[in-house]
Amino acid sequence: MNTPAAAPHRCVVCGSGNAETVWSVALTPMHAVRPAGMADAASGFGQLDIAACSGCGHLSNRAFDTDAADELYGALVLTNEPVSPGMIAAVDETAALIMRHLKQESAVLEVGGGGGALSLALARRSARVDLVEPSRALQPERFAGTGVALHRAMFPVPALAGRLFDAVVCRQVIEHVPEPAPFLAALRASLADDGIAYLELPSANDILRRHSIVDFHYPHVHYYRRAEMELLLARAGFAVAEVFDIKQGHDMGFLLRAAKPLTREARASSDISPSEFAAALAERRARAARRLAAIDGPIALYGANAYAQALLGLYQESTPFAAMFDDTASYAGRCVYGPAGEITIEPPRGERLAGMAAIVIAAYLHDAEIARKISTTGFRGPVYTLRAPVVDTPDLIASLFDP
Ligand SMILES: [Zn+2]
Structure with missing residues (x-):
């Protein structure tokens, strides 16, 4: 395992070797979806060490394992198929x-x-x-x-x-x-x-x-x-x-x-303050943890995608998510996973949704469409989206990250 400080790092935009961590997750799933019941269930995790370049502000994951990229992209399961x-x-x-x-x-x-x-x-x-x-x-x-x-x-x-x-x-x-x-x-x-x-x-x-x-x-x-x-x-x-x-x-x-290639130097960035950004991200992380902890009963996720993957890396050890719903037919028999284990992906059937205390829409780019679909099943409990709210622009669906 590389430690972030020892990992060689060079900014792909400006060439600087210096960067400051703004976000880190020790054990995050490498895949959004994988076959259920894999023999080596403990594998398939990586580390996030998102750092802001000191020269230009570019954000990248210093802990990304380049040697594992072929395996990652030969991915076991195709994701992002259009389903709606x-x-x-x-x-x-x-x-x-x-x-x-x-x-x-x-x-x-x-x-x-x-x-x-x-x-x-x-x-x-x-x-x-x-x-x-x-x-x-x-x-x-x-x-x-x-x-x-x-x-x-x-x-x-x-x-x-x-x-x-x-x-x-x-x-x-x-x-x-x-x-x-x-x-x-x-x-x-x-x-x-x-x-x-x-x-x-x-x-x-x-x-x-x-x-x-x-x-x-x-x-x-x-x-x-x-x-x-x-x-x-x-x-x-x-x-x-x-x-x-x-x-x-x-x-x-x-x-x-x-066009003809141009030689362009990167400019120093003034619009990222790494310490302020890191503090804002940490606040988001704590807010969602409090919201999840306040829900009394089983919590389902909707949308087996990259945002569910990120969420499981962050919260699965403290929140035992009870179900994973997704509309992609080819996900039958697949699962999502996190540090606390696998969750089988299932189609969103009304009787299963009815047993949930709350539903978190992970596919937040399609949250309005999914919220309507959830409501047609008769589910009347709280529904949250993973869409992070923009200050001054209240969203229609409550966000897990709302203040
Ligand atoms: Zn840079």
């Missing part, structure tokens, strides 16, 4: 956005496509798509006759070396990549001079604004603010054509064009 009307609509909107900028019959490269929902949507709009995704859970048969060519591997893929694409799409991937510069350079090398690229990732500006502690979870190595990512993109030879706020600012999307 809202999620499916979001995939279609992204596909439409990309296709607006492309000629007919264009060649598209998607890197890290998860279950392939976006690639399939692009192929339906007559693009020819090469999908690169390392998950061993992805079944090639799913893409037979669809116009999507699957490369089940880590990017870059030797088979695609030298190929140029009209569009390069990479969503929710770059924050997982320990060394972003060579990865972005490889994306750039795949892009035709008159092509477009679309990069989407979570926004650290949003975490800084909302103090959202469940947004720190093991698979994310880096937490980029918009200006940091623009700097890395310029260095890699991308010009930013347009920036999109996604999910009320939780994520950011960059529409990019090919």
Whole structure:
């Protein structure tokens, strides 16, 4: 085990070797979902040591185990499959956005496509798509006759070396990549001079604004603010054509064009005070602990995703969560887990919900949709979301992190 102080650390944005811890969790699950009853149940944990760079303020997990990345991304279970009307609509909107900028019959490269929902949507709009995704859970048969060519591997893929694409799409991937510069350079090398690229990732500006502690979870190595990512993109030879706020600012999307790489120095950051940020995060952690402790009876989680994963790492030892509900059919027989053991994932059936004293919506980006669904089951107990409240903007659903 590395201790944070001994771990070599160099900021990927500014190169500084100094950073200050703002958030740490000793034992956090590496996977959001895994098969139930694994023989080696004690494995599958990592450490969070989220540090703010002293030079530029960039946030990253100093304790991320780069050697375990292949195993992590060959992940046992595919996550983030669209399961609700809202999620499916979001995939279609992204596909439409990309296709607006492309000629007919264009060649598209998607890197890290998860279950392939976006690639399939692009192929339906007559693009020819090469999908690169390392998950061993992805079944090639799913893409037979669809116009999507699957490369089940880590990017870059030797088979695609030298190929140029009209569009390069990479969503929710770059924050997982320990060394972003060579990865972005490889994306750039795949892009035709008159092509477009679309990069989407979570926004650290949003975490800084909302103090959202469940947004720190093991698979994310880096937490980029918009200006940091623009700097890395310029260095890699991308010009930013347009920036999109996604999910009320939780994520950011960059529409990019090919350009000459620029030498850009990172600027010193003035908008992160590591000690104040750390104190605000610690306060959030304590608040949710008090709220959970005040609930008298079994507590269920809804949404077997990264935020549930983070929550279990934080609270499972003090709160024996009684159930894990999720709408993803393929999660049957899977579980979520934390330091105190496994919780089997089950579909949200009314009679099971009725036995709960409270439900915590972990899939907080879809909390309004899920809260409506819970209410149609007849459940009348308290429902909390993991959405961290923004001061001055009361949310419709009570947050576990409300004051
Ligand atoms: Zn830095």
